[in-house]
Amino acid sequence: MIVNLLIVLLLIGLTIGAGWLLWRTLRAKKLWVKILGGLGASALTLLLAALSFVGVKGAAVLYAPGAPAAHSRDIPADPALVARGEYLVNISCIGCHSKVNAQGNPSGEMPLSGGWNIAAAEGFGFLGDMVAENLTPGGKLANYTDGELFRALRYGVDKDGRRLGFMSLLPYGQLSDEDTEAIIAYLRSLPPTENQISTGDRINIVGVLLFGSGMFPLPETPSEQVVAPAQAVNAEYGAYVATFGECRGCHGPDVSGVPASAMGPAVPNPRPLVSQMTVDQFIEMMRTGTKPGGAPFTEGMPWQSASKMTDADLAALHAYLSAPEK
Ligand code: HEC
Numbered sequence: 001m002i003v004n005l006l007i008v009l010l011l012i013g014l015t016i017g018a019g020w021l022l023w024r025t026l027r028a029k030k031l032w033v034k035i036l037g038g039l040g041a042s043a044l045t046l047l048l049a050a051l052s053f054v055g056v057k058g059a060a061v062l063y064a065p066g067a068p069a070a071h072s073r074d075i076p077a078d079p080a081l082v083a084r085g086e087y088l089v090n091i092s093c094i095g096c097h098s099k100v101n102a103q104g105n106p107s108g109e110m111p112l113s114g115g116w117n118i119a120a121a122e123g124f125g126f127l128g129d130m131v132a133e134n135l136t137p138g139g140k141l142a143n144y145t146d147g148e149l150f151r152a153l154r155y156g157v158d159k160d161g162r163r164l165g166f167m168s169l170l171p172y173g174q175l176s177d178e179d180t181e182a183i184i185a186y187l188r189s190l191p192p193t194e195n196q197i198s199t200g201d202r203i204n205i206v207g208v209l210l211f212g213s214g215m216f217p218l219p220e221t222p223s224e225q226v227v228a229p230a231q232a233v234n235a236e237y238g239a240y241v242a243t244f245g246e247c248r249g250c251h252g253p254d255v256s257g258v259p260a261s262a263m264g265p266a267v268p269n270p271r272p273l274v275s276q277m278t279v280d281q282f283i284e285m286m287r288t289g290t291k292p293g294g295a296p297f298t299e300g301m302p303w304q305s306a307s308k309m310t311d312a313d314l315a316a317l318h319a320y321l322s323a324p325e326k
């Protein structure tokens, strides 16, 4: 962070320098110096001014995102809460936070010791490193209060209130208070595991500039309190299943597909396919990873996580994906 802030200050300094150069060339006696020098110096000043502006904005987005203070919370180790948390974490978080295999990719298995550098793995390593955290009590979360951990999930910020590069792009701010607490209760119940890999963000100046340029659509600021819709097989609850089921993280906020971006290739709209399917066909597809006609999902579509959902949750998801888009 310090290095990035120094570079942004340097950019501002260079902009002032280029502005001074421009002023000098415009006062030059020779006409050709005035014209050529003036054009060159204005182009340079404009470029540096634009970079400085985007740099300051990126630094604000990353280092001062303005999340409210963490509330004090004491989440009980209640067995029902822990069980709900286990269900949610095994559908969602495990895909990125499970222990890594020899290639450094998530193994999909316990413990949740993290270590996957998602930036390097998914082709945006030019932004710096974004390494999935160790979520067991053997990692840095041991130093978080329940309130700080709650705030990290709701607002995508760390203990110091700085934006978590990747987590803040995921839709966990829409998880209900109850489910967020369930996840925390479950994480606290895990056996502590240590991890030698250094985890967390190391975003470089390119990342700062890209965040400043608005390249990443940040989710809307979440509400202080979130209540889930009543559990039922309908589109409303299905939309909530798509939140904790991670479908939105890849298929976009409305689960209607996203175009290609710096964060990865395009992801299709699943609705046309799903609306032609019966509930049973849909559940079968999500449990086996095979589309009707026998074509398997490609590797980019993590059906293994969704296959762990209850029938009722999958049926709600079917209702949501076959309802008209809102
Ligand atoms: C798509 C991958 C992905 C998924 C899914 C994911 N995370 Fe993360 N998580 C990351 C990465 C990468 C980091 C490192 C910081 C960053 O870049 O956001 C991280 C960091 C964290 C941190 C550390 C916060 C801090 O203050 O440093 C917590 C806590 C966390 N994740 C919890 C969760 C939980 C709970 C879930 C499931 C509800 C989850 N994550 C799902 C990728 C993911």
Ligand code: HEC
Pocket: 242, 245, 246, 247, 248, 249, 250, 251, 266, 267, 268, 269, 270, 273, 274, 291, 296, 297, 298, 299, 300, 301, 302, 306, 317
């Ligand atoms: C990590 C990103 C990711 C997540 C999370 C994800 N998907 Fe996908 N999904 C993809 C990609 C990429 C494809 C295209 C590859 C393919 O069809 O095999 C895809 C394809 C699909 C298709 C097939 C679309 C078609 O017309 O062939 C359906 C249906 C689907 N996803 C539903 C879901 C549901 C429901 C969820 C949430 C439970 C979900 N996806 C979560 C990335 C993701």
